[in-house]
Structures are given as C-alpha cells and as structure tokens.
Amino acid sequence: xxxxxxxxxxxxxxxxxxxxxxxxxxxxxxxxxxxxxxxxxxxxxxxxxxxxxxxxxxxxxxxxxxxxxxxxxxxxxxxxxxxxxxxxxxxxxxxxxxxxxxxxxxxxxxxxxxxxxxxxxxxxxxxxxxxxxxxxxxxxxxxxxxxxxxxxxxxxxxxxxxxxxxxxxxxxxxxxxxxxxxxxxxxxxxxxxxxxxxxxxxxxxxxxxxxxxxxxxxxxxxxxxxxxxxxxxxxxxxxxxxxxxxxxxxxxxxxxxxxxxxxxxxxxxxxxxxxxxxxxxxxxxxxxxxxxxxxxxxxxxxxxxxxxxxxxxxxxxxxxxxxxxxxxxxxxxxxxxxxxxxxxxxxxxxxxxxxxxxxxxxxxxxxxxxxxxxxxxxxxxxxxxxxxxxxxxxxxxxxxxxxxxxxxxxxxxxxxxxxxxxxxxxxxxx
DNA sequence: CTGGGGAAGGGGCCC
DNA sequence: TGGGCCCCTTCCCCA
Numbered sequence: 001x002x003x004x005x006x007x008x009x010x011x012x013x014x015x016x017x018x019x020x021x022x023x024x025x026x027x028x029x030x031x032x033x034x035x036x037x038x039x040x041x042x043x044x045x046x047x048x049x050x051x052x053x054x055x056x057x058x059x060x061x062x063x064x065x066x067x068x069x070x071x072x073x074x075x076x077x078x079x080x081x082x083x084x085x086x087x088x089x090x091x092x093x094x095x096x097x098x099x100x101x102x103x104x105x106x107x108x109x110x111x112x113x114x115x116x117x118x119x120x121x122x123x124x125x126x127x128x129x130x131x132x133x134x135x136x137x138x139x140x141x142x143x144x145x146x147x148x149x150x151x152x153x154x155x156x157x158x159x160x161x162x163x164x165x166x167x168x169x170x171x172x173x174x175x176x177x178x179x180x181x182x183x184x185x186x187x188x189x190x191x192x193x194x195x196x197x198x199x200x201x202x203x204x205x206x207x208x209x210x211x212x213x214x215x216x217x218x219x220x221x222x223x224x225x226x227x228x229x230x231x232x233x234x235x236x237x238x239x240x241x242x243x244x245x246x247x248x249x250x251x252x253x254x255x256x257x258x259x260x261x262x263x264x265x266x267x268x269x270x271x272x273x274x275x276x277x278x279x280x281x282x283x284x285x286x287x288x289x290x291x292x293x294x295x296x297x298x299x300x301x302x303x304x305x306x307x308x309x310x311x312x313x314x315x316x317x318x319x320x321x322x323x324x325x326x327x328x329x330x331x332x333x334x335x336x337x338x339x340x341x342x343x344x345x346x347x348x349x350x351x352x353x354x355x356x357x358x359x360x361x362x363x364x365x366x367x368x369x370x371x372x373x374x375x376x377x378x379x380x381x382x383x384x385x386x387x388x389x390x391x392x393x394x395x396x397x398x399x400x401x402x403x404x405x406x407x408x409x410x411x412x413x414x415x416x417x418x419x420x421x422x423x424x425x426x427x428x429x430x
Numbered sequence: 431c432t433g434g435g436g437a438a439g440g441g442g443c444c445c
Numbered sequence: 446t447g448g449g450c451c452c453c454t455t456c457c458c459c460a
Contacts, residue, residue, distance in 0.1 A: 247440095249441090250441055250442085251440080251441055252447065252448090253446060253447035253448055253449095254440075254441075254448095256447075257439085257440090257447095257448085258439080261439065277437095278438080278439085279438090279439085280448085280450090281451075282437075282439095285436095285437095286437090305435095306435090307435090307436080307452095308453090309452075309453070309454085310434090310435070310436085312452095312453095313433095313434075313435090314434095333432090333433095334433085335433085335434085336454075336455085337454075337455055337456070338432070338433075338434090340455080340456095341431090341432085341456090342431080342432085
C-alpha cells in the first residue's frame with residue numbers, strides 16, 4: 001500500500017467462530033462463567049445467558065424484559081423448563097454450543113416441541129422437515145417468532161399443570177413483559193413446573209447433565225450398533241441411521257462423515273487457497289489443482305485428468321460410445337447424468353408414448369421412489385400421505401416403510417397396479 | 431439443448 | 446469402530 005492510502009484491511013479468521021463456540025462449550029461443560037442454569041424434571045444444565053439469548057427468541061425476550069427491570073439480580077439464574085424434556089433440552093443446548101443437533105429419531109418430536117417453545121426456529125424447521133410436518137393451524141414463522149404461551153407450556157408439560165409454582169420468596173410482581181408461563185423467583189429463578197415434580201431444593205442430588213445422551217447407548221437400535229448376543233462376529237459394514245435425517249448410512253465410520261453434511265462443518269482446509277472441505281479425500285483431490293498433478297492420463301491422447309471419472313468420460317469420447325439412450329427420442333449420450341438431464345426436459349415429456357404396463361408382481365425394493373424424479377409422472381399417494389424430503393428418499397432408493405424408523409408415518413405407494421408404469425421403472429432393476 | 435468440468439455425497443475395501 | 450482411499454452417481458455451472 002502506498003503512503004496516503006490508509007485503507008481498511010479486513011483479515012478474515014475463518015476459524016474464529018468455531019473456536020469461540022468450542023471454547024464456550026468447554027466453559028459450559030465445566031460450569032465456568034455459567035450464569036444460568038436450566039432445569040428440566042430434575043436434570044440441570046448450566047449455561048450462559050448470552051448464548052441462550054443469542055440462540056433462542058424465548059430467552060432473548062426473557063432477558064430483554066429483565067434488562068429493563070430494576071432490582072433484578074444478574075447473578076446465577078435458574079430457569080425451570082419442565083415443559084421441555086431433559087433429553088430435548090440437552091440436545092437443544094448442544095445445538096446452541098456446537099451448531100449440531102444430535103438426537104435420536106424417537107426424540108425428534110420432543111426436540112421440535114422444545115425448539116418451538118424456546119423459539120429456536122431453525123431447529124424447529126429442521127425437525128418439522130424431517131417429521132414431514134407443517135405447522136398446523138398457524139403460520140410457522142409466526143409460531144417460532146412468538147414466545148410460548150401459557151397454554152402451550154401447560155399442554156406440553158409431562159404432568160398436568162394446574163398452578164404455577166413459585167417460591168414463597170418470590171415477590172408478587174406482574175408478569176407483563178416477561179414470557180408467559182414463567183414467574184420470577186427472587187429475581188433470578190423462574191419456574192414452571194408440574195405439581196408432582198420435585199422442586200429444585202428437593203432435587204439437590206440431581207447432577208448437571210449437559211451432554212446429549214446419544215453417545216451413551218443406542219439401546220433403541222437406531223444407531224445400528226447392536227451386537228448379536230450369540231457371539232457371532234459383528235458385521236463389518238454395520239449400517240447406522242442418521243439421527244437427523246434418518247438415512248441409513250452404510251459402512252463403518254461413515255456416519256461422522258455424513259453428519260458433517262448436516263452441520264456444515266468443514267474441518268479440512270486447503271493450505272494454499274483456504275478453501276474448506278468436509279472430507280479429507282476431497283481436499284486431497286482439490287490439492288491436485290495446486291500441484292498440477294493429473295494422475296489419470298488418457299492412453300490415446302495427451303490429455304490427463306484430475307479424476308478417474310473424468311478419464312472415464314473422456315474415454316467414451318474416444319470410443320464414441322454413447323451407452324445412455326433416451327427411450328423416448330432415442331438420442332444417445334455418453335454420460336448418464338446428461339441423459340437424465342435430457343429426460344427431464346419438456347421435449348421428451350411431450351413426446352412420451354404410453355408404455356406397456358408392468359406385469360403384476362412384487363417390485364424390487366430399490367424401485368420405490370425413483371419415478372418421482374421421472375418425467376413429471378403424477379405420484380399417486382394414499383390419502384393423507386405426505387412425503388418429507390422426497391429427494392432424500394429417492395436417493396435412498398428404499399421405500400419409507402422399509403427405512404428403519406425413518407419417516408415411519410409415511411405410508412404410501414408410488415403407483416397403483418392399474419396405472420401406467422413410469423419410465424424410470426425400467427431402470428430400477430439395475 | 432448439449433458437452434464438459436467440478437463439487438458433493440455415498441458405498442466398498444482396507445488398515 | 447473410525448478413518449483413508451478410491452470409485453461411483455448426481456447435481457450444478459459454464460461455454
């Protein structure tokens with residue numbers, strides 16, 4: 001920079017946000033600087049007010065309202081949230097500090113409920129997507145935007161809530177400005193508890209539990225790690241179910257890799273250009289661009305390629321092979337994805353002739369949802385059936401009812417026996 | 431619309 | 446069981 005050009009220089013530290021969150025999480029786990037304790041049915045979760053206010057609209061408003069009041073202490077507060085199950089609360093806290101929501105499929109609904117109550121919209125949206133739900137009767141955005149009502153909190157409590165419990169020392173202050181359903185307790189203790197749950201004082205033995213329970217046991221089998229009791233050798237490629245999208249991940253050690261597709265975590269950074277990747281092998285391939293390495297030479301010409309599949313595509317040009325032919329217009333393509341793209345176009349849809357019906361009989365398991373991606377063929381669903389993440393299920397290649405625990409509420413067929421078979425069905429049997 | 435490059439994500443195999 | 450490596454499919458983007 002020349003003298004006189006006193007411009008601002010922005011130096012990015014892409015790791016900063018991750019490190020910051022990681023250190024806050026470490027503080028939470030050790031209780032360091034925690035100024036807020038959330039409790040749920042005996043479980044205690046030390047946390048930080050600032051973090052909760054940042055992640056939760058509910059706490060944002062709660063602490064915002066408190067900010068304006070005088071005489072309210074800012075020491076260590078306790079907020080009793082019996083209307084959110086302990087596991088769901090733990091998962092939401094873990095999300096707040098790690099940007100990763102790790103839950104069992106069986107607990108999805110509790111987490112959704114908790115996220116709605118606490119105004120953590122992104123989590124609520126994700127849970128609703130996975131559950132295939134839409135907000136019933138209300139605008140989802142508005143639902144997540146407003147703090148939970150007293151009625152909602154009552155509805156979600158484990159035991160029926162008849163009265164709001166409050167400490168005898170709690171002053172008789174009006175509730176205006178404070179999230180409904182919570183009452184102050186000495187300025188720093190809000191509670192909303194069922195009558196039959198122990199009070200904080202009674203539950204002094206309850207220890208803080210700030211970590212999700214997923215890693216403790218997968219007794220419900222959703223983790224796919226169950227070992228046969230007969231001593232038979234463990235299957236080496238035990239499939240595991242993603243707790244977020246319910247997808248079955250095949251291959252030992254592949255679940256953490258898959259989970260990064262949800263978290264967006266990209267721990268592998270290119271030392272040359274700073275680009276980050278979710279996987280080490282992708283970074284390795286990327287590095288070839290910097291090193292100039294092209295390990296896949298064409299035997300017929302000087303061309304060299306970064307990827308083996310690039311070479312494969314290239315070789316088809318030499319050979320002239322176009323093995324992928326459109327069944328409608330009979331145009332041939334060297335690449336399957338180009339054929340798929342072609343078939344998605346309108347031209348073939350319009351010219352599409354009626355194809356013979358598939359003979360009756362069982363369909364291959366992998367044939368389920370592929371037609372969804374086909375030529376705009378209407379998908380006959382059973383009445384009331386919904387299809388969450390259709391593209392996901394389509395990728396899975398399994399019927400929802402075949403997927404373990406995933407989208408269990410989705411029961412539908414793709415076609416009726418009397419209906420015309422979609423084009424893609426001819427390719428399913430591969 | 432097509433050809434080609436590249437990225438993303440999943441599965442198989444191996445250690 | 447986790448991770449590395451490789452191959453594959455699919456999708457996106459650009460010319």
